[in-house]
Amino acid sequence: MKNMDKGSKVYLGAITFVAVLGGLLFGYDTAVISGAEKALEAFFSQSTDFIYSKGWHGITASSALIGCVIGGAISGLLAPRWGRRNSLIFASLLFFLSAIGSWRPEILFFEYGKPSFQLLLTFNAYRVLGGIGVGLASAICPMYIAEVAPANVRGRLVSVNQFAIIFGMLVVYFVNYLIRMNLTGNIEVAMMEIGWRRMFLSEAFPAATFGLLLLMVPKTPRYLVMSGSETKALHVLTKINGVSVAKTILEEIKETVVEKREKLFSYGVTVVIIGILLSFFQQAVGINVVLYYAPRIFENLGASGDVSMRQTVVMGVVNIIFTLVAIFTVDKFGRKPLLVIGSIGMMVGMAALSVLSFMDVIGVAALVFIIIYTASFMMSWGPITWVLISEIFPNTIRGQAVAIAVAAQWISNFVVSSTFPSLSEWSTGGAYLIYAVFSLLSAVFVLKMVPETKGKTLEDMSRLWRK
Secondary structure (H helix, E strand, C coil): CCCCCCCCHHHHHHHHHHHHHHHHHHHHHHHCHHHHHHHHHHHHCCCCCCCCCHHHHHHHHHCHHHHHHHHHHHHHHHHHHHCHHHHHHHHHHHHHHHHHHHHCCCCCCCCCCCCCHHHHHHHHHHHHHHHHHHHHHHHHHHHHHHHHCCHHHHHHHHHHHHHHHHHHHHHHHHHHHHHHHCCCCCHHHHHHHHHHHHHHHCCHHHHHHHHHHHCCCCCCHHHHHHCCCHHHHHHHHHHHHCHHHHHHHHHHHHHHCCCCCCCCCCCCCHHHHHHHHHHHHHHHCCHHHHHHCHHHHHHHCCCCHHHHHHHHHHHHHHHHHHHHHHHHHHHHHCHHHHHHHHHHHHHHHHHHHHHHHHCCCCCHHHHHHHHHHHHHHHCCHHHHHHHHHHHCCCHHHHHHHHHHHHHHHHHHHHHHHHHHHHHHHHHHHHHHHHHHHHHHHHHHHHHHHCCCCCCCCHHHHHHHHHC
8 A cells, every 4th residue: 555645656656667768769769770771771772763872861861850850849839738648649659650651661652672762752751750759759758757756856757768768779779789680691681671671660669668658647737737637636646745745736836837938038148049059069069970870880990780780789888877977976066067078078089080080990999989989978968968958947938948949959960960971971080070179169168158057946047047
């Protein structure tokens, strides 16, 4: 029997677990392309009605990000109208449809296995659908968790969502590796014919599980109060917090459920620009180039196809470990020190990779510096950018400002990721050097412009920007 005065930690843990599956699918969908993109290039290069250029390949590998921009933008419309839970159910449906369509884009209109320009557009349309799901999940999963979690554990539980994103990437790296290892005959031919299809199809299973489990969790108390269902809201609050606390929280929600809104630039332009630049630099340092194109990068540095997939799994494990470092140190050391340390580590890693590439030196050293780079990102700019975006804006402009910052992040992600194949064709070492320069600039930006938010209340941030 659960203690009705204290609430049920098991219940809170269960609904948080379901919500962070959205974060896992966020990571899974954005990184599944890493194992499939080279086989996709080989497949569409066989087309006879158009030339599949490096530019087209960059767009194909990054097309999901177009959907991410759309999903992030419409999350602000769907969340208040449909509720947080129902919006996530819609996202799970998009994940599922994207997985099926990306597996077999010929399913309705085209001859199986015959590449064409129309098939390429159809494939990218399915990837955009999945991207819309990612955009919704990136905005609404943390919102759902924050609205059900008690204040004393809210930060920790929201941080778990970032861990789930990185864990989803690790899972798909491992799944991609297993799919490749279980192909028969000529591996590269099998990858071109069926391997990439199986990689995209694998997402259908966690997507369906996410959607089914969401039917079993409650709508958030805040949304229930907004919808006039105070009795249901009290029931959920009681199960999470206990009887003695639930009524108090319900009254607080009723008092704040209608938020005061101000114009976007009521606190000046600087705070909005800082939010946009945080998102921009998180992507301009090149992290998603490494995540999306990891096996290709390892192959360019001398590893065989199978070895490159194993090295990608190793990189995923490192990402998990250093994301945990950030989660357990961000409230101790502060946001700015971790960001600056991360920027320096990324600069060293990318600059070293650039030098190795120019010197045509391959081997273990390349893997070491990629790990230094990704570890530096995961313990700093990965999770802490999301923390700062959630903290830095005053309450009255938060909804508008966060939407702009998230949109800037996905747009930057698309630009950086889609240009890498062309940049790599021009000069791989030159591409790495560009990311190293942006890593250095990110450190300067943090030191000069970003305020420390550690230990500050949201009201403190409002007073800060008023000055």
